[in-house]
Amino acid sequence: MQMERRKTENAPSFLRWSANSRIGFTHFYVVIFLILTIAYLAEAILPKPDNVVLTHYHLTPASYHWLIDPLATILVMIWLVSLYGSLRVKAYARLIQGSNDGNGMNLISDGLLVQTISLPIVSNISYILNHIAKNHHNLQPSATIIVNYISLGLMALAFAFIFAGGQKLFKLIPGRVKQLPRIVWQGVFILASCLYTYFVIIQPIHHPLDRRAYFLPDWLLVLTIAAPYIFFWYAGVNGAYNMFLYRRNIKGSIYRSALSFMAAGITVVVLASVITRIITSLSSRITSLKITPILLIIYGLLVVTAAGYILIAIGAKKLRKIEEV
Amino acid sequence: MGSLSLLDQILEISQDYLGPAAERFIDRQISTHLKKRPEKITRQDIYKLIDWIKLSFALLTNDTDMVEQYAKRLKLVADGKWSEATGKKWAQK
Numbered sequence: 543m544q545m546e547r548r549k550t551e552n553a554p555s556f557l558r559w560s561a562n563s564r565i566g567f568t569h570f571y572v573v574i575f576l577i578l579t580i581a582y583l584a585e586a587i588l589p590k591p592d593n594v595v596l597t598h599y600h601l602t603p604a605s606y607h608w609l610i611d612p613l614a615t616i617l618v619m620i621w622l623v624s625l626y627g628s629l630r631v632k633a634y635a636r637l638i639q640g641s642n643d644g645n646g647m648n649l650i651s652d653g654l655l656v657q658t659i660s661l662p663i664v665s666n667i668s669y670i671l672n673h674i675a676k677n678h679h680n681l682q683p684s685a686t687i688i689v690n691y692i693s694l695g696l697m698a699l700a701f702a703f704i705f706a707g708g709q710k711l712f713k714l715i716p717g718r719v720k721q722l723p724r725i726v727w728q729g730v731f732i733l734a735s736c737l738y739t740y741f742v743i744i745q746p747i748h749h750p751l752d753r754r755a756y757f758l759p760d761w762l763l764v765l766t767i768a769a770p771y772i773f774f775w776y777a778g779v780n781g782a783y784n785m786f787l788y789r790r791n792i793k794g795s796i797y798r799s800a801l802s803f804m805a806a807g808i809t810v811v812v813l814a815s816v817i818t819r820i821i822t823s824l825s826s827r828i829t830s831l832k833i834t835p836i837l838l839i840i841y842g843l844l845v846v847t848a849a850g851y852i853l854i855a856i857g858a859k860k861l862r863k864i865e866e867v
Numbered sequence: 868m869g870s871l872s873l874l875d876q877i878l879e880i881s882q883d884y885l886g887p888a889a890e891r892f893i894d895r896q897i898s899t900h901l902k903k904r905p906e907k908i909t910r911q912d913i914y915k916l917i918d919w920i921k922l923s924f925a926l927l928t929n930d931t932d933m934v935e936q937y938a939k940r941l942k943l944v945a946d947g948k949w950s951e952a953t954g955k956k957w958a959q960k
Contacts, residue, residue: 643887714887794886796927864888867923 568629571655575625578662579618585669586614592676613840620848621661627807627851628654630858637865646710650785650808653703654854657815660696667692683757690756694770697815701778704812708781711788719787731779735772742768742823775816782809800864804857810850818843874905876949877913880940883957884924884933896920913945 591606601609631651638644671685712719743760756763782805789798789805821839871879874893881889897905900919901912908916921938928934936957943952 638888638891641887641891792886793882794884794889795933796884797886797888861888864885864927865891867892867926 568632571659572625572629575621575659575662578659578666579621582662582665582669583614583618585666586617587611609837613837616841617844620844621658623848623855624654624658624661624811624851627854627858628658630855630862631804634858634862634865637862642714643711646707646714646788649703649707649710650781651707653700653705653707653781654808654811656696656703657700657811660693660700663696664689664693686757690767694767694774697819698770698774701774701781701812704781704808705777705784706781708784708788712784715788715791716793717791719791724783727779727783731776735776738772738820738823739764739768771819775819778812778816782812785809797861797864800857800860802857803853803860807850807853807855807857810853811847814843814847814850818847871949872906873910873913873944874908876944876952877908877941880937880944880952884937892923893920896923910945910947913941917941917945 587607587610591601591603591610595601596603596606599606628651631647631654635644635647635651639648668689671681671689675682675685742756742763756767758767785805785808789801792798792801821843877893878889881893885892894905896916896919897903897908897912901908901916903912917938920941921934924937925931925934940952940957943949
């Protein structure tokens, strides 16, 4: 923050406004994030549990809250860790903005910020719309469709930024980079995408809880949900891979060492996001499982995501130190 | 390599350790400790700068050998021995 002020105190007024507006934007972002997070916590903990859910999982209201309240609290803590990691990267990116690597880092940090705030946004919108749909059953399809598209849109924006940032960093690598590993994982990705599309379309409905995940005809589902998800997952994974290559091939032993944490963290966050979405897409299969495996899957993904953001924060701190000594 | 300016020689060596951050690091060291523009640096300035760079660099790594190596290479640049300051023997992992 001091370096940013030093840079701009003698600058023309429009640059000072720009710097202050960036600081103001960060404050605004954090405030909105905290409001959404508190709202989500209230939505998760305060209301009475659904009787259908209690019956399906053989729970009492008390046992339901014993399970859900800690999960909601841990989820909020994960979100706060994500916020911390994203803001750390943004602060570092601001420090080096205008430089070759700064442009790429700035885009990646924007992607992480979008990814971070998408979590409480989608959770809140989903709660509100599903709450409305509970009292107006004819609105359930609309509610589901809106939530799905908002979730897709935010993920697409986040991964588009990460892809663009990864591309900028990749272009800084001196010399040629072997393409065979990229070809191999792209082939695996294509295969996985075919499987994903198949499982998205075949969603068996056996129980009231197996509510349709999409309420869309198959052709529209493939065209506007499955295909965009696959495209932007590819963009996100490609962005993370480009960052990995950048870290591996760029000069500077100390710089690379610091960057390795951030590169690893971004890879973990991107992959965890993709896997979470895949599991959500297979929701009807998961609801046929007992509650324990479901919670284990959810907890596992949350821990992995948090670990990713912690790595990102550590990497950003180490990189920032290079700029401050 | 003989056509490289003094600043470029310093940056070339610094990039082996600090990569894209090297230019910002060196610019900062020169502006802060020598109070002059980086492109105006002279060989005498490098001798004065080495100790400051060593101090700052030591905050970034526990590897004292690396710190000494970096300082040694900068001294070679200051002595006008550019070809000795570069080369595979100084290659970083």
